[in-house]
Amino acid sequence: MLEGSNSHERQQSTVHLFKKIATGNPDVIASLVKLINDSTEQNTLHVTARVLGEIAVGNLDAIASLVKLIHDSTDQDTLCPMVQSLGKIAIGNADAIAGLTKLINKSTNPDIRRVAASALAVIDPGNASANATFVQLFNDSRDEESRESILWDLRRIAPGNASIISFLAQLLKDFQDEKICRSIIFDLGTVASGNADAIIALAQFINESKNIYHLVDATYSLEKILTPEHCTRTIASLKRSLSNEVHHNNFPRFDACYEIVWTCAEMLSYSDFYQAWHYPALTYHPEVEDTTPAGSTLFTQHCNLTLLPQIINQAIHSCKPSLNRQVICIDSSRFSDLSNPAGQIYMELENAGCPERDFNNLPEDIGKLQTYCAKDLRKQHSNLVALILYEDPTNASRQAFNTAVLNQLARFSYPPMAIILPERRNDCHLQQFLATDPNLVTVVLQWLQRLEH
Incomplete structure (x- = not known):
């Protein structure tokens, strides 16, 4: 069967058959080793080498035969399948590593050197000779197809x-x-x-x-x-x-x-x-x-605002002297109605642990929110509070407060409030910070420290 395998299709069929019925079979492997050692017919050597590469993993006799034939052979058509098979069955084998290294060093044929380097990289991962060979082959190649082919090998190893x-x-x-x-x-x-x-x-x-x-x-x-x-x-x-x-x-x-x-x-x-x-x-x-x-860029502005609650909390935690105040940052870009944000501001306060009201007594407008803050929040909440309004710049639905609403909030006696804006608004009486300020966190902390006195 092996000696009659002349066509590529017949060879493929033979390899597949042996792989199916004889993988690891010592008797079959011994017979094939004898055949490959005794034969001089190129097709027989070619097919036998391929079959051994599929069924003789770790078999020392098969490895030794392939190493010897690689050393003795000068025919590229026979040499390449032997090298490829050795790369499949000789993982970690010192003789195989030495034999492939010797082949790389003595051969001047780039195709043989590439096949040998590929096999060597498989049986000895990270092998310096294999690595150096691929680098040299890539540097010496002059056409895109060759470089792409070598890159494919590099990708594998x-x-x-x-x-x-x-x-x-x-x-x-x-x-x-x-x-x-x-x-x-x-x-x-x-x-x-x-x-x-x-x-x-x-x-x-x-x-x-x-x-x-x-x-x-x-x-x-x-x-x-x-x-x-x-x-x-x-x-x-x-x-x-x-x-x-x-x-x-x-x-x-x-x-x-x-x-x-x-x-x-x-x-x-x-x-x-x-x-x-x-x-x-x-x-x-x-x-x-x-x-x-190191100052303000579009990125730092976005980062400062998107992460504002975390930034402020970390800054307060590391501040010396420590600040005895709960800072609640409210992202107004999520509000549905900035002309009357009372209900949504209340919900943010409640979510932050501030006093709750029953459903029938919720602050539905700015005036009722002001009363809630002056009575419930100031008298019942254990912590001092400060509010900072801002807009997350990554939210596509962000919108601007109208000045009348901001000025209504500015009249609250408690809690102290501030707003972060892209640019200063002269008609707004609420404490303002600029999103473009490279020292935004520092100036917010300074404002909070002033509130302590």
Whole structure:
């Protein structure tokens, strides 16, 4: 059957049959080892090697025969299936590792070297000779098809292989071919979770690429592999693209960087994020001074407002001297009727643990809310309270308070209230803070401290 297998279809059928009926069978394996050692007919050698690769995993006699034949053979058509089979059955075998390494070193045929490196990478993951061979083959290749083929091999051996991941990361920095870059971006997002070199390379690519499709792909890959311990450096590298200038001139890049830094903000506590943004321990390129302003940008404005309750609570907790006041931040972008927000403000107060009223006595307008605050809230609630109104900028339905309502709230004797606005309103008598203020949290804390006296 083996000796008569001349056509490709017949060979495939023979391999499949032996795999089905003889996997691990020592007698069959012994017979095939004898056949491959004795035969000189190329088709027989070819098919027998392939069959052994399917049924003789870990068999030392089969491994030794294939190692010897690889050493002695000069025919590429026979050599390649022997090498491929050895890569399937000789995991961790020292003789096989040595034999494939020797073949890589002595052969000048790039196809044989590639097949040998691929097999070596399987039986000895992370093998330095295999890694170096793939790098050399890629660097020596001159056509896109060859490079794509080698990248496919690299993709198979890259998981857990720091050397190959570093090579792919460096390729992304150096290579200009769009198709190759897109393949590398995909590969890094698939195999490089938590790898610093990959994270740095993708962040740099996002900072520099002008291709909108690549920006989308790179953002997706970076989000997949990003881990909290790498967020500080990622923020430092991307924040220069979160300026108002980039927002105006290159919105796709701004949007990509915004999404990544926002992902970092969700992974970190506010204090860690604040430290990373304003006082990074490392800039992206340590040899280049980071000249990005630490002040207000569109991103920091959005971040400060979206996370306002957490930010204020953390700031109060770490404030010295401590503040004896419960600060309730109310997101007015969720209100259905800003012309009469009394009922919704009351619900926010109730949700924060303030005194409840029965259903028939709820404050339905600003006047009744003022009475509730002056009597129930001031006299019955155990904590001093301050209210801060703001609008979450990520809420598409956000709307502006009318000035008349704000001035009605400003007449409340208790609790003290403030509002955060995108710009100052001269006709508003309520305490105002600007969303664009780079020191927003600090000035809010100063206001709260003044209330203590």
